[in-house]
Each structure stands twice: as structure tokens, then as C-alpha cells.
Amino acid sequence: MTTSLIIPPGLVLILGGLLMPLLARVGLRSLVLIVLPVVTLWLVWTPPLGATLTTPFLGFELILVQTSELARVFATVFSLMGFLGGLFALRQQNTLELAAAFVYAGSAISVTMAGDLITVFIFWEVMAIASTVVIWCGGAKARPAGMRYAAIHMLGGALLMAGIAGEIAATGSTAFTAMDTSTVPRMLILAGILINAGAPPLSAWLPDAYPESSWTGMVFLSAFTTKVAVFVLLRGFPGTEILIPIGFVMVFYGIIYAILENDVRRILAYSIVNQVGFMVIAIGIGTEMALNGAAAHAFVHIIYKALLLMATGSVLLATGKRKCTELGGLFRSMPLTAVCCIIGALSISAFPWTSGFIAKSLISGAAAKEHMETVYLLLVVASAGVLLPDIKVPWFVFFHKDSGLRPKDPPWNMGLAMIILSIFCVGIGVFPAALYGMLPYPVDYEPYTPDHIVYQLQLLLFGALAFYLTLGWLKQTNTITLDVDWLWRRPGPAIAAFLDRFAGYTWEWFVDLVTATAMRLYRLVHSHHGPQGIFGRTWPTGTMAFWTTVMLGAVVIMSYFQ
Known part of the structure; x- marks a missing residue:
């Protein structure tokens, strides 16, 4: 139409x-x-x-x-x-x-x-x-x-442009449809998309x-x-199996670095990578249930991640600080922000009756339905592990050792935005049919079964216990975390400077070589055509006539051999 x-x-x-x-x-x-x-x-x-x-x-x-x-x-x-x-x-x-x-x-x-x-x-x-x-x-x-x-x-x-140009040249069509990775242009398209998704090795x-x-x-x-990027993968590469291991690398990379990180905003940035990893895994599974799970998870992730970032953004605006070692005890003066941050953390942890629970369960359910035991077990491990960084933000910002800071809750507009997002986090979790009805495929799944609720609560309790037992190890220090971006932050400029000097030396050598060659050529030409050169001197008429005769004779002789 x-x-x-x-x-x-x-x-x-x-x-x-x-x-x-x-x-x-x-x-x-x-x-x-x-x-x-x-x-x-x-x-x-x-x-x-x-x-x-x-x-x-x-x-x-x-x-x-x-x-x-x-x-x-x-x-x-x-x-x-x-x-x-x-x-x-x-x-x-x-x-x-x-x-x-x-x-x-x-x-x-x-x-x-x-x-x-x-x-x-x-x-x-x-x-x-x-x-x-x-x-x-x-x-x-x-x-x-x-x-x-x-x-x-x-x-x-x-990469995306090269892939699209190659795809159009090969097929003659610009249609945006599901593709495989059977051709180089399509692999380039996939690589360009994965960079935007935060996939390794450029996640940093x-x-x-x-x-x-x-x-x-x-x-x-x-x-x-x-x-x-998740949307384009959903539409362009559903069922591409290479996405499953890529997604798991994203998940565990994000978890490990978020646990190690001291900067609150960097913790949430790494959390984006690990959460997108779940979506990439679901796209790699490729069934209707998994694709619904990826779309639903993307929807709720945008909401609860925005809520967490609004809470930490309010703290940054009020205190000017963003490191765990500089914050703590803020629940005393920022109760609304603390409550909203906790709701966001519960949602990202997939606590029952929150939005994260009804979305993530679609992904793990899809893996179980397809009898992908290894994928399912890794998803269970990842779901338990993700709780550690998820608890870190509200704990160290609002409830850890008192920093002595007493900022107030943010202005009404900021508070209202956080309250609305909190309502979405809980409302979608309590009434999942509202989101399920929007998904691209019919949803025949009930997240709130007794065994699933008990299983998820056990998983969360295990994660909470692990957080408590490792709290001393998780205690933050005022350090920075080295990531792969170190390669273009430190060696990168050094390599660039070396290449710049090398290019300068090479250019100077080339200029000197060209200049010396030109001078030799000049001296050679000048020696023959200059005032004293053989071609530059005045020749007598007789000599010229003699050589003209010799050349004509040579031409006549050569003509007999043709």
C-alpha cells in the first residue's frame, strides 16, 4: 500500500x-x-x-x-x-x-x-x-x-557503505531484507552493524x-x-549463528569490566554492552520466540537504562562526582533518586514483576525450546553474573560508606521523568501483554509460572549472596580500568608519530633523490649541448655535409635488408 x-x-x-x-x-x-x-x-x-x-x-x-x-x-x-x-x-x-x-x-x-x-x-x-x-x-x-x-x-x-554498494552491484536491488553471510558485501554490512552494536574487538x-x-x-x-544496530540485525541477519558467540563475548566482557570499574557512568556503559549481548544472542538463535525476545529486551532496556542514567545524571549534576569512591550515603538526601535507581537495578536484573523479567525470559525460553543446552546454561550463568554490576550502582552511590555529601533530589522535571520510567519498568513487568501484543510475532508464552518465578528468585538470591560474599573484593579503589581502547589511546599516537616521522624522512629522501638525479641529468645534457658540448659547438659546413652523406648512405644500405 x-x-x-x-x-x-x-x-x-x-x-x-x-x-x-x-x-x-x-x-x-x-x-x-x-x-x-x-x-x-x-x-x-x-x-x-x-x-x-x-x-x-x-x-x-x-x-x-x-x-x-x-x-x-x-x-x-x-x-x-x-x-x-x-x-x-x-x-x-x-x-x-x-x-x-x-x-x-x-x-x-x-x-x-x-x-x-x-x-x-x-x-x-x-x-x-x-x-x-x-x-x-x-x-x-x-x-x-x-x-x-x-x-x-x-x-x-x-564498512557498511562498501557492503551496501557491493550488495547493490551484485543483486541490482536496494531492498532491505533478511540476508546471510555468503558474500563479502554482506559480511561487510554485518561488520559495520556490529561496530555500532558495541561488539568486540572495538567495544571500548x-x-x-x-x-x-x-x-x-x-x-x-x-x-x-x-x-x-539491534534493529538492523533483527531485520537483516536473523538466525545468523555467528552472532551467538559474539553475543556471549559481549555479555561476559561487559560483566567483567563493569565489576572492575570505579566510575559509575562507565559501569552503566559496560552494562549497555552486556545487555546488548543478550539481544545479539537472541538474534543468532533466530526463532520467532527469540526474535520477539530480542525486540522486547531492546524495548525494556532502553527504558530501565535511561532510568539508571537519569538517576546517576542527577547525582552528577548535584555533586559533580561520578566515582564510587567519591559517593555513598546519598539516600539520606536524595530518596526519590535512590528509589528510582533501585527500580532500574531490579529491572535490569530481571526481578519478577519488572520489565526485565518478562523480556529476558523470552530469550532463555527460546534457547530451551530449541534444545540449545550450552547456550541455555551460558545464559543462566550470565543472568546470575550480571547481578553483580547491577547492584553496584545503587549500593555504592546511595548506601555504601557515607561520603558526607547532602545534595537534594533533582528539580521536578527530572524527578517526573524518572517516576514515569519507573512506572513503565513496573507496569510492563506486571502487565506483559501490553508489550507482547506489540511484538512482530504472536507470543505464546507465560512468564509467570510458579517454577519460573521460583527459579528466577533463586538465581537472584544466589547473585545477591555472591555480591555479599565478594563485597570486600568489589570494594572500589580510585583506579582506572585498562581496556582495548588503550591500543589507540597510547600506542596509537606513538605509532602515528613514528609513521609521521617516517613519512617525513621518506619524503626528504625522495626529494633529495629526485634533486640529485635532476642535477646529474642537467650536467649530462649540459656537457653535450652546452657552449663547449659536442652538439653545442659551431660545426664547419664541410663536416656537416660529410655526416649527412654518411647518414644517407646508412639509410640506403638498411633499405636493402627490408
């Missing part, structure tokens, strides 16, 4: 973001932050399923809008995060950051609604640019982190860059880039 009345939802936020600096001058910025995401959400749900909006471009037909159940799931939660992120950021004075965040959110929605590879790539790159600006708005320390972030995403974009871009953004910036950053 094609109709000219469809308005691309993401373009509303993109245009709003581009106009926001102008609107701020006339006092309309707050209105834009609240109203435009609501309009976008309405536009997501207005077209019927299967509706499309196309436009010609360089001989191809771009599908700007192609509605589907999967697209609606992601576009809905992205619009919701645009609204709640805008509500939380009403007091953010940096209009450039908010403008870039809305362009970022609108581009993410545009990717989910796109029906062809070219449109996906265009808005994929707009996302990279806008998110880099969001990071740069975090201050002076964020500038180098933003540059490293941009470099990694330029690499991912280049996420904890390197996101924590350096502002107290509002990381809320937006956590919602879009990695989850758009």
Missing part, C-alpha cells in the same frame, strides 16, 4: 532539532522538547501496517517509510525516549546538545522506518554525526573522546565516549545507537 499522505515520523524530530537554536531565542524550546516527540509517536502509529512512502533517487526508489510490527516497536520506544529525554533535559542550557539529540533521535526512527539499504545508510550516518556532537557538548574532556568515537563510527560507516568506544557526555547527553546516547 502506497500513499502520499504519510509523513516520515523521524523527519519531525530532525527538523525540530535543526530549528531548535532559532526557537530557543523566542522561548519555544521547552515546548518543542515536549510536543514534537508526541507528534512523532502519533505519526508512527497513524499509517496502517504495510504502508509505504517512496521517492526516486539517482535511478533508485527509496522507501522512506515502510511500516511493520518490528519498526513500530523500536520507533515507539525511540519516540518515548525523545519525550522523556526532553522532559529530563528541560533545564539543560546547552541548546546545541538538545538540537543534536533530537536530530539523533529522528535519524534513529528514520532507520527503523526505512525500507531500503540506501535510506538506512543515509540516516545511519546522520546518527553518527549527531551523536558525536552530543558527546562533544559534554565539555573539554569530551572532545578527544568524541574524536575517537567519530573515528570508530567512520570505520563502521565505511562505548565506555570511552558515552561517560564523557553531559548529565543529559548520556541518557540520549544510551537509547539509540546500539539499539538501532
Whole structure:
């Protein structure tokens, strides 16, 4: 079904973001932050399923809008995060950051609604640019982190572009459909997507860059880039088995580094990697139940991760501190923030009657249903292990050794955004049918069976016991954690400097070689054609006549041999 009345939802936020600096001058910025995401959400749900909006471009037909159940799931939660992120950021004075965040959110929605590879790539790159600006708005320390972030995403974009170009050349089609990894272009597409998902070996871009953004910036950053990558994997590579081991590496990498980390925002950044790992595993399993689990987990993860980042962002705004060793005992003066943070931690830990429980259980249930014993057991281990870093944030920030800090709860708009997200975390957990009804495939699964509830509570109690027993080991020290980004932070600049010097020496050698060769050639030519050279001297007429005769004779003789 094609109709000219469809308005691309993401373009509303993109245009709003581009106009926001102008609107701020006339006092309309707050209105834009609240109203435009609501309009976008309405536009997501207005077209019927299967509706499309196309436009010609360089001989191809771009599908700007192609509605589907999967697209609606992601576009809905992205619009919701645009609204709640805008509500939380009403007091953010940096209009450039908010403008870039809305362009970022609108581009993410545009990717989910796109029906062809070219449109996906265009808005994929707009996302990279806008998110880099969001990071740069975090201050002076964020500038180098933003540059490293941009470099990694330029690499991912280049791989994606090369893969898409190769795919179009091979098939003659720009259609965005399920693919395998049987060709080099498709492997390049997969590699470009996995970079944005935070997959190894370049996962470190996420904890390197996101924590350096502002107290509002990381809320937006956590919602879009990695989850758009999950959406594209869901749509482009369902059932690709290589994603299962990649996902497990992400899960355990994120858990280990989050346990070791001292910086609260870096803990949550590593947590993003391990949570996305669960989604990648589900996509690799590839059954309808697993794909539903990946979509549901992405939806709820955006919500509870935003809640945790709003809580820690409120602490950062109030205290200016973000390390576990600098915080503690804040529940005394920030009770609302503490309660919201606990709800977010329970949700990410998949506590029954929270949103994380009804989403993660779909993934483990899919593995069990397919008799994938190893995958299921590893998911159990990962689910128990993830509790350790999940408890760390509320414990060390709000309940550990009193830091003596007494900041107040944040202003009403920030508190309201956290309360709404907390209601979503509990509401989706208590009434899972609301989310299950949105998923791309019919859901024939009941998460609240007695054995499943008892099993999950046992798992959580075991994780809590492990946290208690290892609390002395988990006690934070004022140190930093080395990650693979050390390779381009330290040796990288040294190698670049060496290559720069090598290039300089090579160029100087080449210039000297060319100059010396030119001078030798000049002297050779000058010796023959100069004033004293054999070709430069004046020759008598007789001599010239003699040599002319010799040359003519040689020509006559040679003609007899032809």
C-alpha cells in the first residue's frame, strides 16, 4: 500500500532539532522538547501496517517509510525516549546538545522506518554525526573522546557503505531484507552493524565516549545507537549463528569490566554492552520466540537504562562526582533518586514483576525450546553474573560508606521523568501483554509460572549472596580500568608519530633523490649541448655535409635488408 499522505515520523524530530537554536531565542524550546516527540509517536502509529512512502533517487526508489510490527516497536520506544529525554533535559542550557539529540533521535526512527539499504545508510550516518556532537557538548574532556568515537563510527560507516554498494552491484536491488553471510558485501554490512552494536574487538568506544557526555547527553546516547544496530540485525541477519558467540563475548566482557570499574557512568556503559549481548544472542538463535525476545529486551532496556542514567545524571549534576569512591550515603538526601535507581537495578536484573523479567525470559525460553543446552546454561550463568554490576550502582552511590555529601533530589522535571520510567519498568513487568501484543510475532508464552518465578528468585538470591560474599573484593579503589581502547589511546599516537616521522624522512629522501638525479641529468645534457658540448659547438659546413652523406648512405644500405 502506497500513499502520499504519510509523513516520515523521524523527519519531525530532525527538523525540530535543526530549528531548535532559532526557537530557543523566542522561548519555544521547552515546548518543542515536549510536543514534537508526541507528534512523532502519533505519526508512527497513524499509517496502517504495510504502508509505504517512496521517492526516486539517482535511478533508485527509496522507501522512506515502510511500516511493520518490528519498526513500530523500536520507533515507539525511540519516540518515548525523545519525550522523556526532553522532559529530563528541560533545564539543560546547552541548546546545541538538545538540537543534536533530537536530530539523533529522528535519524534513529528514520532507520527503523526505512525500507531500503540506501535510506538506512543515509540516516545511519546522520546518527553518527549527531551523536558525536552530543558527546562533544559534554565539555573539554569530551572532545578527544568524541574524536575517537567519530573515528570508530567512520570505520563502521565505511564498512557498511562498501557492503551496501557491493550488495547493490551484485543483486541490482536496494531492498532491505533478511540476508546471510555468503558474500563479502554482506559480511561487510554485518561488520559495520556490529561496530555500532558495541561488539568486540572495538567495544571500548562505548565506555570511552558515552561517560564523557553531559548529565543529559548520556541518557540520549544510551537509547539509540546500539539499539538501532539491534534493529538492523533483527531485520537483516536473523538466525545468523555467528552472532551467538559474539553475543556471549559481549555479555561476559561487559560483566567483567563493569565489576572492575570505579566510575559509575562507565559501569552503566559496560552494562549497555552486556545487555546488548543478550539481544545479539537472541538474534543468532533466530526463532520467532527469540526474535520477539530480542525486540522486547531492546524495548525494556532502553527504558530501565535511561532510568539508571537519569538517576546517576542527577547525582552528577548535584555533586559533580561520578566515582564510587567519591559517593555513598546519598539516600539520606536524595530518596526519590535512590528509589528510582533501585527500580532500574531490579529491572535490569530481571526481578519478577519488572520489565526485565518478562523480556529476558523470552530469550532463555527460546534457547530451551530449541534444545540449545550450552547456550541455555551460558545464559543462566550470565543472568546470575550480571547481578553483580547491577547492584553496584545503587549500593555504592546511595548506601555504601557515607561520603558526607547532602545534595537534594533533582528539580521536578527530572524527578517526573524518572517516576514515569519507573512506572513503565513496573507496569510492563506486571502487565506483559501490553508489550507482547506489540511484538512482530504472536507470543505464546507465560512468564509467570510458579517454577519460573521460583527459579528466577533463586538465581537472584544466589547473585545477591555472591555480591555479599565478594563485597570486600568489589570494594572500589580510585583506579582506572585498562581496556582495548588503550591500543589507540597510547600506542596509537606513538605509532602515528613514528609513521609521521617516517613519512617525513621518506619524503626528504625522495626529494633529495629526485634533486640529485635532476642535477646529474642537467650536467649530462649540459656537457653535450652546452657552449663547449659536442652538439653545442659551431660545426664547419664541410663536416656537416660529410655526416649527412654518411647518414644517407646508412639509410640506403638498411633499405636493402627490408
